[in-house]
Amino acid sequence: MHILVVEDDPVLADGLKVGLGLAGATVDTVSTCGDARAALSTMSFDAMVLDVMLPDGSGLDLLATLRRAGETTPTLLLTALDDTQDRIRGLDAGADDYLGKPFDLDELAARVRAIVRRASGRATALMRCGEVVLDPAALTATVRNQPVALSRREFAVLSALMERPGMIRSRADIEERLYGWQEEVESNAVEVHIHNLRAKIGRATIETVRGLGYRMKNDAA
Secondary structure (H helix, E strand, O other): OOEEOOOOOOOHHHHHHHHHOOOOEEEEEEOOOHHHHHHHHOOOOOOOEEEEEEEEEEEEEHHHHHOOOOOOEEEEEEEEOOOOOHHHHHHHHOOEEEEEOOOOOHHHHHHHHHHHHHHHOOOOOOOEEEEOOOOOOEEEEEEOOOOEEEOOHHHHHHHHHHHOOOOOOOOHHHHHHHHHOOOOOOOOOHHHHHHHHHHHHHHEEEEEOOOEEEEEOOOOO
């Protein structure tokens, strides 16, 4: 899961990056509305955590503008303004959820997982494909009810493939899940992770579609 955090408090932004990273996410942080627009125009994110009060404008206005332009990234508003009318304004501006400061980081991570899950059309927290099961909250994987140890990036690759079994994920799409924009992308990283995953969950579970990318077989087992 690749998350954009828009927060101008550097201490809070760093805390969110570390905390959400420990929850298995790749996190990029920006501090202004302008930088948020630039980030969303150049990369695809699974979710955005957006502060309402930013140095160059209102997060509410930014979100409303993005929604009118067709931007559908699931968004959680984060703000010290937390009375009922503020929440109503945030939700009406296009937010998928709303959390007041101060907040519990575990709750924030759970709420982010929930809005991503709803956006992908999944009714349950667990991701299943045949006998492969992922738990995004616990960062655990099982195959035929047996636990399988995955690295953080192996988990990220597998979750990207399992979100929509049968759908082809390009190498570039998978790389966006693994790396923030300031991280150097290793030339064969995706291939290495796919190789390791096949060794752990079964070679037949992940199919290479030549020239296009990879997909999880619907009957993966």
